[in-house]
Amino acid sequence: DTAVSQTPKYLVTQMGNDKSIKCEQNLGHDTMYWYKQDSKKFLKIMFSYNNKELIINETVPNRFSPKSPDKAHLNLHINSLELGDSAVYFCASSQTSGRAIHEQFFGPGTRLTVL
Amino acid sequence: GDSVTQMEGPVTLSEEAFLTINCTYTATGYPSLFWYVQYPGEGLQLLLKATKADDKGSNKGFEATYRKETTSFHLEKGSVQVSDSAVYFCALTYSNYQLIWGAGTKLIIKP
Numbered sequence: 698d699t700a701v702s703q704t705p706k707y708l709v710t711q712m713g714n715d716k717s718i719k720c721e722q723n724l725g726h727d728t729m730y731w732y733k734q735d736s737k738k739f740l741k742i743m744f745s746y747n748n749k750e751l752i753i754n755e756t757v758p759n760r761f762s763p764k765s766p767d768k769a770h771l772n773l774h775i776n777s778l779e780l781g782d783s784a785v786y787f788c789a790s791s792q793t794s795g796r797a798i799h800e801q802f803f804g805p806g807t808r809l810t811v812l
Numbered sequence: 813g814d815s816v817t818q819m820e821g822p823v824t825l826s827e828e829a830f831l832t833i834n835c836t837y838t839a840t841g842y843p844s845l846f847w848y849v850q851y852p853g854e855g856l857q858l859l860l861k862a863t864k865a866d867d868k869g870s871n872k873g874f875e876a877t878y879r880k881e882t883t884s885f886h887l888e889k890g891s892v893q894v895s896d897s898a899v900y901f902c903a904l905t906y907s908n909y910q911l912i913w914g915a916g917t918k919l920i921i922k923p
Binding site: 701728737738739740742745747752753787789791792793798799800801802803804805806 | 844846850853854855856857858861863899901905907908909910911913915916918
């Protein structure tokens with residue numbers, strides 16, 4: 698069973714369109730993340746939710762809107778897509794309660810191509 | 813602010829060679845340190861971690877030691893295989909909410 702899953706795996710769309718990426722984790726974790734990885738493999742945190750509350754909101758265009766309907770899901774909606782949004786988007790989750798530092802578990806990524 | 817610096821890739825080695833990927837960090841406190849690996853077409857996965865100075869993390873033949881005096885966490889492996897070809901990321905954190913990532917180092921192992 699997949700621990701962190703994302704859909705779709707590939708997304709090709711035209712500039713100006715609106716699209717969503719879905720993420721689900723079955724690990725029982727309380728925190729979920731969205732990352733953007735560019736073509737040079739540089740990884741940038743976008744958002745983080747803890748128990749459905751937004752706790753990290755990095756400098757990201759407001760065309761990007763995360764939504765967490767419950768602790769196991771974190772979706773990413775992107776409005777008015779631009780060429781520069783082309784990247785691989787990773788969802789991740791971790792357990793943040795307690796004093797120990799826990800690893801983040803990553804999904805397989807969604808490769809977004811904006812034409 | 814806190815940061816992580818990794819050696820620039822790609823690093824190209826022959827099979828069975830010794831591997832070192834350098835990672836140094838700048839931190840105001842005492843973070844935990846991680847190495848993550850990303851195989852082609854996949855998400856990142858934890859390779860090893862160390863939570864305090866002088867700790868050694870190890871996994872799958874890879875090792876890294878948390879060196880506070882040199883602010884380093886270099887990744888080493890004694891004999892690499894073609895299957896080790898991947899991108900390796902060094903990262904630090906003070907809390908569970910946010911990791912500070914290095915830029916990644918691509919490793920290519922030739923048979």
